[in-house]
Amino acid sequence: MSEPRIIFIGAGNMARAIIAGLRRRGIAGGDIAVHAPHLERREALAREFGVISRAAEAVPVAADATVVYAAKPKQIGTILPSWRAALEAGPGIFLSLAAGVTSASLKRLLGPKVPVLRCMPNTPAQIGAGMTTLYADASVTAEQRAAAEAILAAVGRCLWLEDEGLMDAATALAGSGPAYVLLFLEALEDAGVFQGLPRATARILAQETVLGAARLAKEAQMAPSNLRHQVTSPAGTTAAALAVWEEGLRALAQRAVQAAVDRGRALAQMTEEHNQ
Ligand SMILES: NC(=O)C1=CN([C@@H]2O[C@H](COP(=O)(O)OP(=O)(O)OC[C@H]3O[C@@H](n4cnc5c(N)ncnc54)[C@H](O)[C@@H]3O)[C@@H](O)[C@H]2O)C=CC1
C-alpha cells in the first residue's frame, strides 16, 4: 500500500470535520493518517472514515505529503520538533490550524526549509459550510498553496490573506464568529418564547430567518443595508425594533471583535513564550 499523503497531527473536532470533508470529496481513507495519543479518538476516526490510525510519534512521510497540525496551539512547541526531520526530508508542506501561531514561530520550530502555511477554519466545516482564511509567505509556491487549499476547500469556502497581521482579525470574525451567531440565535429564540411562541416554533423561526437572511445577503449582491431597507416599512414593526438594536448592536460588535483580537494576541504571546 502507498504511504498516506495527508497526515493529521491531532484527532479532535477540526481534524474530524476536515477528514469527513476529504472523504466526501472522494479522497481514499488510506490516503489519510491521523497521529494522536488518544487511542479511542483516532480509532473512532479509523472506524468511521477508514483512515490510518497512528500513535502520536512522528514517522517519515511520503515525499509529497501535507502534514496538518490540528492539535492545540499550546502544544505546538513540544509536538513539532519531532516532525522536523520527516518534513525536511521531502518537498511536502506543513499546514497549521493553530490559532495565533505565526509563520515565524512555525519556521523556528521546523527550520527554514519546510514550506509552512497557516489557516483558520471554523466549525460549520462540520457540515461542509466552513469559512477558512489561509496565509502563506512569498516563499510558498502556487502549487503548494493549491495543495493546502484543496484540503480546506473540502469543508467550505477559502479566502487567502496577503497580510499575516490580518489573521487575528479573521480569527475574531470567522474563527470565533459561529459562536456569536449561535448566541444571537439563542437570544432570538428566547425573545420569541417570551412573546408566547412554543420553544420549538421559536427555534425554527429564528433558525430559518437567520439562514434566509444570510443567504439573501450572499446571493442578492446588494449591501446588507439596502436589503434591510426592503424589510423596513416607514413607522412599521421593523423600524421600531431596529431603533432598539441600534442602541447598542454596532458598538457591541466592535467591542466583541476587538476583545477576540486582543485575546488572540495575548494567547499568541503566551504560546510564543511557552515554546521558547
Ligand atoms: N474549534 C474551533 O472552532 C477552531 C479551532 N482551530 C484550531 O484547530 C486546532 C484543533 O482544535 P480542535 O479540533 O477544536 O481541538 P480538540 O481539543 O478537539 O483536538 C485537539 C486534539 O489534539 C490531539 N493531541 C493532543 N496531544 C497530541 C500530541 N502529542 N500529538 C498529536 N495530537 C495530539 C488530541 O487527539 C485532541 O483530540 C487548534 O489548534 C485550534 O486553534 C481553528 C479554527 C477554529
Ligand SMILES: O=C(O)[C@@H]1CCC=N1
Ligand atoms: O476560541 C478559540 O480560541 C478558537 C479560535 C477560533 C475558534 N476557536
